[in-house]
Amino acid sequence: MALTTLKDRVRAATTERPEPTADIRPAQVVADATPEELHAAEQAEGGETTAAIMKWLDQYGEHFSGALPGCVPAATFMAATRAALPSLTRCTPASLLQALLTCARFGLLPDGRQAVIRCEDGRAVFVPMYQGYVELMYRSGQVGSVHVGLIRAGDEWSVEPSAPAPLDFTFKPALLKDPAERGEAVLAYAFAWLAGGARSQVIILTRPDAEAIRDQYSQAYQRSEESGARDSFWHTHFYEMWRKSALRRLFGLVPTSSELTALERADDAGDGGQVQVVHAPGEDVQALAKAVAAHRAAEGSPELQPAAIAIRPSSRKKSLPPRSQPKRTTRKSRKGKGKTR
Template sequence: MPATLSLKDKVRIATGTAPDPAATPADVPDQLADIKGTEQVTPPMNQTVMEWLERYNDEFDDALPSHIDRSTFFAAVRSLLPTLAKCTPASALDALLACARFGLVPDGRHAAIAREGKLARFIPMAQGYVDLMCRGEVQSVVVEVVREKDDFTWVPTAPLGKDLVHVPARGMKSERGEATHVYAFVWFRNGNRSRAVVLDREDAEEIRDEHSRAYQEAVAEGRDDSFWHRFFIQMWMKSAVRRLPKYVRMSAEVTALMKADEAGQAGQLQSYCAPDPEAAALVADAEEAHAAAEASQDAAPPNPTTRRLPVKRSQPRRKAPRRARRGRKTPA
């Protein structure tokens, strides 16, 4: 790859958005420069895609956090090769770099890479949002699906702890009936709980119809292959988690993830919404220091039986006059 190309140039290869077509590097295989949207993908094509991605090993090493190595990340990517082979190489690189920079593995549980036409898109799942939230002051995130036969009550004006009751019915999911609601709330490290976000099916369908460009395009073209078509419950759960910022102070990393998610829905580049690894580390250190400072203000008062440290006095202590001993005369 020519040294004069920036990362921005690399991810805009073959998308038609590059400022100068001559900037396309000569070492990009012809079969990758213009991938046709055919249904059949041969194993050699899959291998070609993987070999092309491995040319960006340095970029992925820089993007991935220390707890995820490139081999682990690429192991998950290999199962996506049939999908990536139908996408433009630039969009595949953009989606995978965005996923890597957030420290998420595209395993379908934490994040996914979806194909929309010829474009690859990074889709953070509900568990991916939960993982990023729990890197800060959040202890855990509860996201549950309510079904028809469950005992469920939600009173948003009631005090915390009495506002939401959910007792799942016994049996398999199919025996509990169709999903009716999804709710999410947060437990903080200090033991407190946030308000709950509750979305019914109508809320989820409204979010899907108004905000998912991929779903709108699929409906217009008579297709049913969008993520909302195939994974409605998972997208419903993610929508509930995405509304938690109404009640929870989110970290800069979670805020950036939401922006990358929205950029993908709008068909825009996503990797540039992801935080720079070095900047993200500095922000994480600052947030940790802030949390420690907040915790110190809630610390218990010192034990009164604890021995006090000596204090330096600004003025010397005055000596008390010595008493005369009994039976001894003082000199005149």
């Protein structure tokens, strides 16, 4: 019997069946439903839609395991994913798969601390937080410690660039004062102690500096302002974005890894509404292409085309046409006789 309602498809996907037929498969609950239907079902069914989406994501378990670095267990990543899904049921499945694979590629958890998967106009977007950047800095092995924070008006601090480190920057937070006495945040700072024992320059970022970065570079902020939604991360998580801006300025002063460079590119691509997959094994490309083929017709969304995915060149050597034989040239000797070279 054909499944006609989302409720039936959800229950079919979350019920163990020894031999599922071609008409009843876990992916169908995601493929056949619009984002609005998924969100409504999640609210009405008390979490069954989340379970169905997790079943659908299980089909790509090998791709997630292949993308994750060895230091991040797949079970830990999927547990963080499950916790994030209730707020993502309005996202298109293809964009959700893309955002999660990108998050896994960098070995960051979508737990709201290292990274966030947010829904923007029905599209899932991977947003690395400043703690995620710090995590990758530690993994590079080139820094011993990273310090990022906010200074409030009631704290004690001083900046003297001409003094030798660490006297050029001192900070004593007024931890015993009430929040009202500490006042509003006035500065963000970021610095690192390198593995060799040296300390980097201290980055100091005022609130006007952060707002200038937001206004000039954040396309997501501009889109949110123009639409009147005012729900970009610069609107809802200003302090976190302020810290991240200070930390990103630090990258020009300390040794950075290719992973951090790729993370910056993915971060900027997501802010600009572009495809974020900057690297994916061939298997991940197949998974994304399969997801697009399954969902594009139902959703009417051309947002993620397989051709738009940027991948690292395959290790398999391409067959090249045979080289043409070099022409034999002759050079006359001083005596006028020809010699072959």
